[in-house]
Amino acid sequence: MTSIRGARERARIELTAAIKDEARRQLAAEGAAKLSLRAVARELGMASSAIYRYYPSxxxxxxxxxxxxxxxxxxxxxxxxxxxxxxxxxxxxxxxxxxxxxxxxxxxxxxxxxxxxxxxxxxxxxxxxxxxxxxxxxxxxxxxxxxxxxxxxxxxxxxxxxxxxxxxxxxxxxxxxxxxxxxxxxxxxxxxxxxxxxxxxxxxxxxxxxxxxxxxxxxxxxxxxxxxxxxxxxxxxxxxxxxxx
Amino acid sequence: MTSIRGARERARIELTAAIKDEARRQLAAEGAAKLSLRAVARELGMASSAIYRYYPSxxxxxxxxxxxxxxxxxxxxxxxxxxxxxxxxxxxxxxxxxxxxxxxxxxxxxxxxxxxxxxxxxxxxxxxxxxxxxxxxxxxxxxxxxxxxxxxxxxxxxxxxxxxxxxxxxxxxxxxxxxxxxxxxxxxxxxxxxxxxxxxxxxxxxxxxxxxxxxxxxxxxxxxxxxxxxxxxxxxxxxxxxxxx
DNA sequence: GTCTATACCCCGATAGAC
DNA sequence: GTCTATCGGGGTATAGAC
Structure with missing residues (x-):
């Protein structure tokens, strides 16, 4: 049980890091003013709505x-x-x-x-x-x-x-x-x-x-x-x- | 004739200035990255396409x-x-x-x-x-x-x-x-x-x-x-x- | 926690009538 | 020079199924 919880937590941490990495890539390409949750999600292969579980805005x-x-x-x-x-x-x-x-x-x-x-x-x-x-x-x-x-x-x-x-x-x-x-x-x-x-x-x-x-x-x-x-x-x-x- | 040309020219100069003024207002509100010709036109009551006669991009x-x-x-x-x-x-x-x-x-x-x-x-x-x-x-x-x-x-x-x-x-x-x-x-x-x-x-x-x-x-x-x-x-x-x- | 679907907004740029 | 209409994109954010 702890291992499952640990695995889930680890997955969450890794996805959070992946989101930030992709966001940094977008920062370089488009600038902070145009940073877009949708584009991050698209690039990560997730639905745009899924990302709101990680960053609410x-x-x-x-x-x-x-x-x-x-x-x-x-x-x-x-x-x-x-x-x-x-x-x-x-x-x-x-x-x-x-x-x-x-x-x-x-x-x-x-x-x-x-x-x-x-x-x-x-x-x-x-x-x-x-x-x-x-x-x-x-x-x-x-x-x-x-x-x-x-x-x-x-x-x-x-x-x-x-x-x-x-x-x-x-x-x-x-x-x-x-x-x-x-x-x-x-x-x-x-x-x-x-x-x-x-x-x-x-x-x-x-x-x-x-x-x-x-x-x-x-x-x-x-x-x-x-x-x-x-x-x-x-x-x-x-x-x-x-x-x- | 010169007066008509003069009037037209003056109108063009004034509109150009008005466009820049509105653009500066938007700069303050949204930042340079989001400066939008459409929004400038909208605020000035013109069609979005009309503004391209003044600034081609x-x-x-x-x-x-x-x-x-x-x-x-x-x-x-x-x-x-x-x-x-x-x-x-x-x-x-x-x-x-x-x-x-x-x-x-x-x-x-x-x-x-x-x-x-x-x-x-x-x-x-x-x-x-x-x-x-x-x-x-x-x-x-x-x-x-x-x-x-x-x-x-x-x-x-x-x-x-x-x-x-x-x-x-x-x-x-x-x-x-x-x-x-x-x-x-x-x-x-x-x-x-x-x-x-x-x-x-x-x-x-x-x-x-x-x-x-x-x-x-x-x-x-x-x-x-x-x-x-x-x-x-x-x-x-x-x-x-x-x-x- | 992820998905699809949706509501409702935005943009740059061009075509063609007037 | 201005208009309407249009193409083809973009966005935030939520609802509800799975």
Missing amino acids: RDELLTALIVDAYDAIGEAAESALAPAVAPTPSAPAAPSAPSTTRDLIACWVDVCRATRAWALAHPHEYALIYGSPVPGYSAPQTTTGPAARVAGALISLVREAHRTKGLAVPVLPAALRAEAERLAADVAPDLPPAVGIALATVWAQLFGLISFEVFGQFNRVVEERDAFFAHAAAGLAREVGLTGP | RDELLTALIVDAYDAIGEAAESALAPAVAPTPSAPAAPSAPSTTRDLIACWVDVCRATRAWALAHPHEYALIYGSPVPGYSAPQTTTGPAARVAGALISLVREAHRTKGLAVPVLPAALRAEAERLAADVAPDLPPAVGIALATVWAQLFGLISFEVFGQFNRVVEERDAFFAHAAAGLAREVGLTGP
């Missing part, structure tokens, strides 16, 4: 794809920071870890590079999460956690730099003091408030660089994209306060 | 909207730089114009602010040009000119700074020397090559900041957006080499 499927994409790009970013920082903030690395400042800047660039590499390899899923909002769709709260993972990776690097005294705190105009306090309390209470502002800034700038490349704005403008990006990412590290050796 | 209408959007955001950017720099590069301002370096940084921030203000006021048209590419649509070459206007405004400011010795030329890694030469030859042969790389970088970063705000990525993260953006834009000015007083 088009928006639920879209949400699943968005969460998957945020998780995937977040995981790409996190895996690039493994050498320099403990993967889970809840299990702080032994403070004996000998990470030097030079390591941290290189690691910052690696995290940026890994994020960019995922985006270039999955342009349509990237567009789903960092491109134009899908008209008529509003992402539920469940997406905010996964959405924060790339930023979390960047923050953990800055935190590590702060711990090892490798962080130059940026200056801040008076008009942003209150905002900085609020932001720091939300995302990194252990860091100087000015760092939160700098992080939000370079966070948006990083995705500006990636989006311009993925969306084609650099076509016939920037050609040596790898070197260009690495240079820009190092600039962002400096801007956020990571200091070189 | 959906893509032609889309192209018209894209060109209009690039022109509008470009004009917004250019009008903010009027005080510091001659509007048309072909008519160089009298070199007596007493623009100081301080003026140029303030003007840079104003250009960024004007660009952002247009984007926030026209989010759907902004998404059309700086968001995800429209699936199945490929922009023709005619869009590249208007697309370069915002960047052109930024370049003209940097050129003015260079002319008045207010530009610090950024350092450049060896891996980017060739790319810098090529890029500079294309967009600003009169400026040091390293400046072209810096310009491309801050250009993408500027739109990263704007896109995050327009597309909602700053929701519940950055609240004091005006001050935050002004601070970031000033940072970009520094990054590109504009030096303060």
